[in-house]
Amino acid sequence: MVVEKASTPKNGRPRAVTLDAILDAATELADDQGLDAVSFRALADRLGVSPMAIHRTTGGVDALQHALVSRIVGEVTRSVDWPEDWRGIVRLFADTLHDLLMRHPVILEAHRRASLVGPGADDVAYRVVAALRGAGLDEEAAAYAYGTLHDFVTGHVAIRLGRGDLELHHLPPERRAASVFADHHDYDRRFSFGLDLVIGGIAAAAATPASHEEQR
Amino acid sequence: MVVEKASTPKNGRPRAVTLDAILDAATELADDQGLDAVSFRALADRLGVSPMAIHRTTGGVDALQHALVSRIVGEVTRSVDWPEDWRGIVRLFADTLHDLLMRHPVILEAHRRASLVGPGADDVAYRVVAALRGAGLDEEAAAYAYGTLHDFVTGHVAIRLGRGDLELHHLPPERRAASVFADHHDYDRRFSFGLDLVIGGIAAAAATPASHEEQR
């Protein structure tokens, strides 16, 4: 079986531009200047081809954004050395997703148009759900608890990247001085505290398995 | 003190377009067709003026988006009848924020450009933090627990609106059948479960106040 070089199509003439090269440039541009800066014309300038070569190779702007997100999310899966206790697994998952989103803000911008799906993301999800079952949650609770972690981490990074200050710093000065938020606006602390809170909730739910059915 | 009618400037000629009318049209357009559909030309067509009248009145596209978000978020504060127990207050806050974001998806699209600040949002935050202190959290913990709730609700709605299916449904068919996620993808359930989890975590943290300091 002959593996054909990606940059050499059948007629022998070297391809002017590859999808990988486009995605590299697009990732850099998007994380640096925002998704709006990723135009076919801007990419074409960088890569020394015409805008239409980009358009044809990517298959349009929607396909480009989908490929962009999909490739980055694939990073989550790479060579993760999982700990043994469920708390460690949950923490590693949350930290890894957190770092990935912080490193590539473009995902949060594009994730409404291109879903957050990567080729290996499923394995990570399975691993986390298995850990949650090991903690004592039943199948349904483990699946939804994974969802809670996902929602929390995503929401945290979205808000963290959305603005430099907390959402309450537009208070009038006299109230700002009295605000409990003025002294507590460290995002790393906010993230680790929230993660501890969720982990504590998981432990509590595991201790009393039917608690979420009882209280109505 | 004479209160001037907003639609009648000093020279007596009726104003062709008011900021409120623009924001009404923009909210409708954005929630219906997405933020990209909100162009000055589209708004001008709806309101029967020139695009430049919109531009001048709003102060540019950034100011328009900021005003849009700010006005909608102001809804959170209106006539909330708070319960007495801290769990009820936390639930009402989370549900209210959840419903607001679901009703106006434009906020999630625009919140990177225009911060999530409303004139009355601070009062709501104060109320929730006070409830969390009542539950037994110290000042710092209450402030960050409010952040956790905010992050979770925002992230949940962002993911919920971002795609109709869960993030794991692109599995190959044979694995999809075995997936724990296939049977558990109800977003209302996911939200209420997650909220219960966070509330359980808050209760656990309140029972052992220094727990987040001990484990390192």
Next chain:
DNA sequence: ACCTGAACACCGTTCAAGT
């Protein structure tokens, strides 16, 4: 004071023409 309309520099996409 407020609005208009032309102009400018962008954008994604279609399509006929080149090699």
Next chain:
DNA sequence: ACCTGAACACCGTTCAAGT
């Protein structure tokens, strides 16, 4: 097969001109 360049229908913004 792959790329190009012109054309088309958009976009926000600037600015001189109207009333």
